[in-house]
Amino acid sequence: MQPRIGFVGLGVMGRPMAQNLLKAGYTLAVYARRPETARVLAAGGASLTGSPREVARASDIVFTMVTNTPDVEQVVLGDDGLIHGLAPGSVVVDCSTIAPGATRRMAEILRARGIEMLDAPVSGGEAGAVQGTLSVMVGGRPEVYARVRPVLERIGKTVVHVGENGAGQVAKAVNQLILVTTLEACAEGLALARRCGVDAGKVREALMGGFAASRVLDVMGRRMVEEDYDPGVEARWHWKDMHIVMGLAAEVGLAIPAASVAAQNYNALMSGGGAKRDTSLLVKLIERAGGAA
Amino acid sequence: MERIGFIGLGIMGRPMALNLTREGHGLTVWARRRESVAPLAEAGARVAASPREVAREADIVFLIVSDTPDVEQLIFGSDGIAHGAARGSIVVDMSTISPATTRDLAGQLAQRGIEMLDAPVSGGETGAVQGTLSIMVGGKPEVFERVRPFFQCMGKNIVHVGPAGAGQVAKACNQILAAVNIEGVAEALNFAIRAGADPRKVREALLGGFAYSKALEVHGQRMLDGDFKPGFKIRLFQKDLGIVLDSAHQMGLALPAAAMVAQHFNAQMGAGEGDLDGNSLFRVIDRISAAKEL
Numbered sequence: 001m002q003p004r005i006g007f008v009g010l011g012v013m014g015r016p017m018a019q020n021l022l023k024a025g026y027t028l029a030v031y032a033r034r035p036e037t038a039r040v041l042a043a044g045g046a047s048l049t050g051s052p053r054e055v056a057r058a059s060d061i062v063f064t065m066v067t068n069t070p071d072v073e074q075v076v077l078g079d080d081g082l083i084h085g086l087a088p089g090s091v092v093v094d095c096s097t098i099a100p101g102a103t104r105r106m107a108e109i110l111r112a113r114g115i116e117m118l119d120a121p122v123s124g125g126e127a128g129a130v131q132g133t134l135s136v137m138v139g140g141r142p143e144v145y146a147r148v149r150p151v152l153e154r155i156g157k158t159v160v161h162v163g164e165n166g167a168g169q170v171a172k173a174v175n176q177l178i179l180v181t182t183l184e185a186c187a188e189g190l191a192l193a194r195r196c197g198v199d200a201g202k203v204r205e206a207l208m209g210g211f212a213a214s215r216v217l218d219v220m221g222r223r224m225v226e227e228d229y230d231p232g233v234e235a236r237w238h239w240k241d242m243h244i245v246m247g248l249a250a251e252v253g254l255a256i257p258a259a260s261v262a263a264q265n266y267n268a269l270m271s272g273g274g275a276k277r278d279t280s281l282l283v284k285l286i287e288r289a290g291g292a293a
Numbered sequence: 294m295e296r297i298g299f300i301g302l303g304i305m306g307r308p309m310a311l312n313l314t315r316e317g318h319g320l321t322v323w324a325r326r327r328e329s330v331a332p333l334a335e336a337g338a339r340v341a342a343s344p345r346e347v348a349r350e351a352d353i354v355f356l357i358v359s360d361t362p363d364v365e366q367l368i369f370g371s372d373g374i375a376h377g378a379a380r381g382s383i384v385v386d387m388s389t390i391s392p393a394t395t396r397d398l399a400g401q402l403a404q405r406g407i408e409m410l411d412a413p414v415s416g417g418e419t420g421a422v423q424g425t426l427s428i429m430v431g432g433k434p435e436v437f438e439r440v441r442p443f444f445q446c447m448g449k450n451i452v453h454v455g456p457a458g459a460g461q462v463a464k465a466c467n468q469i470l471a472a473v474n475i476e477g478v479a480e481a482l483n484f485a486i487r488a489g490a491d492p493r494k495v496r497e498a499l500l501g502g503f504a505y506s507k508a509l510e511v512h513g514q515r516m517l518d519g520d521f522k523p524g525f526k527i528r529l530f531q532k533d534l535g536i537v538l539d540s541a542h543q544m545g546l547a548l549p550a551a552a553m554v555a556q557h558f559n560a561q562m563g564a565g566e567g568d569l570d571g572n573s574l575f576r577v578i579d580r581i582s583a584a585k586e587l
Contacts, residue, residue, distance in 0.1 A: 239542075243542050246538070246552075249556070249559050250531065250535060250555070250558075250559050250562075252559075252563065253559050253560065253561075253562035253563025253564070254559055254560065254563050255556035255557055255559050255560035255563075255577075256556060256559075257553055257556045260549075260552040260553060260555065260556050261549055261552070261553070263542075263552065264541075264547035264548060264549045264552045265547055265549075267541055267542055267544075267545050267546055267547045267548075268545065268546065268547035269545075270545030271544075271545035271546065
């Protein structure tokens with residue numbers, strides 16, 4: 001029998017992910033803080049509920065996709081949270097990007113009630129969410145993963161069970177470290193090309209054929225060249241994620257100097273009106289530090 | 294006569310509290326670990342059973358503990374100061390915690406008619422023992438004036454910086470400068486050594502010029518002597534710089550150099566050097582470029 005699915009958090013990422021589950025034929029119960037975001041899903045046959053607790057009562061597996069650690073804790077453990085509606089043996093699958101330590105603590109609290117949890121953060125952006133081609137990095141018990149995997153394969157193409165609870169969030173932190181540090185490198189490189197009076201677009205084009213090619217240089221590099229800073233990925237998400245990454249490095253005792261420089265620049269982006277603009281705006285910050293208008 | 298309470302009798306708190314008793318102030322104390330109160334009891338201090346009881350017995354309660362959650366717990370926990378303090382009494386937090394949390398705490402205490410000063414210190418264990426700490430104070434001017442005579446028992450350079458939180462802001466600035474200065478000294482002395490110059494002579498030459506700093510004088514000497522005894526431990530430095538960088542994150546401010554030093558503190562924690570003095574940054578710089586097969 002197919003598991004009944006619940007979904008909490010229907011933002012830019014959550015909504016298309018939930019829609020893909022609906023399209024795959026799952027029974028879906030949803031909750032969103034703003035009911036209007038759930039309308040599209042209701043039209044597709046999802047049942048709207050009034051709280052995470054109600055979603056939980058109607059579901060065997062509940063996905064959560066919200067902004068940060070306190071939001072996840074509220075949805076899972078809050079007064080009207082999932083924990084109060086889930087039956088033993090059911091599963092919480094948190095797709096949000098939060099600190100690994102927080103995920104482990106929540107998994108323990110849930111386990112004491114016989115409820116399972118997977119951390120399953122994703123990478124691939126809005127496009128990946130819509131097309132169902134996300135990368136999903138999963139932490140949790142192997143047998144729980146095995147149960148949820150067919151569902152995860154409806155929202156993502158690359159689904160990897162990384163390890164125990166928290167391992168998915170560690171993988172996501174590493175993903176963000178590499179992504180944002182590469183963004184910093186692309187921003188510095190293209191800013192340097194421009195300052196040398198060379199066409200940054202041509203430089204990017206040339207580099208895309210060689211060893212310095214990357215998805216970031218391709219997608220975000222194009223935005224830097226075209227000065228197209230409508231999001232996309234809003235800079236504030238990378239600002240938030242890099243804070244998680246830096247906290248993790250402090251916790252485990254490892255220096256990650258390049259990432260720390262990028263994280264500091266994202267702080268500055270928040271002051272420069274960059275919060276809700278595309279993350280590739282980073283290039284402007286590099287140029288401004290060097291005296292560009 | 295103001296009655297005095299003191300909570301937190303660690304490396305810093307104990308000598309600070311002892312200095313208050315030496316100046317003849319009757320003192321009620323409390324510490325999480327019973328053994329920490331013994332030297333104070335011997336000096337005539339009364340030992341209370343809880344922070345709440347200290348507050349009942351005192352008009353001014355000083356506290357100095359490790360971290361933000363500790364301070365919150367001591368003030369608003371179930372046996373906390375807030376439940377014992379009378380209206381008009383004063384809580385003086387000398388711990389190093391976040392400026393934003395400090396403002397919240399001061400606001401919550403104000404609702405109960407309790408005054409608060411944030412008064413973090415600089416000067417380390419030596420300054421605490423000798424009563425020569427720098428004390429940077431945030432809070433109302435009239436409250437500061439009431440507490441000033443007691444600050445003078447513990448410190449020499451006592452500055453009322455501004456309203457609630459301003460003391461913690463000053464302390465954060467202090468930690469930025471301390472960390473970046475020590476990093477500079479560590480890098481410069483490593484450079485001297487690798488370049489084949491006598492680092493002691495280099496230090497001596499630089500002390501007379503524009504690169505002079507207390508860090509070069511004191512920490513530079515200790516680095517060259519291989520003396521990494523704390524002083525101020527790496528793990529606390531890491532914690533303090535963490536507060537600074539969290540605040541900068543919230544404010545949207547880039548602090549690239551401070552963030553880099555924080556990375557080196559991380560590396561030291563990973564290498565098991567958390568209990569060495571801050572000047573052991575010297576070892577990270579040396580280690581990164583060690584002439585040893587990787």
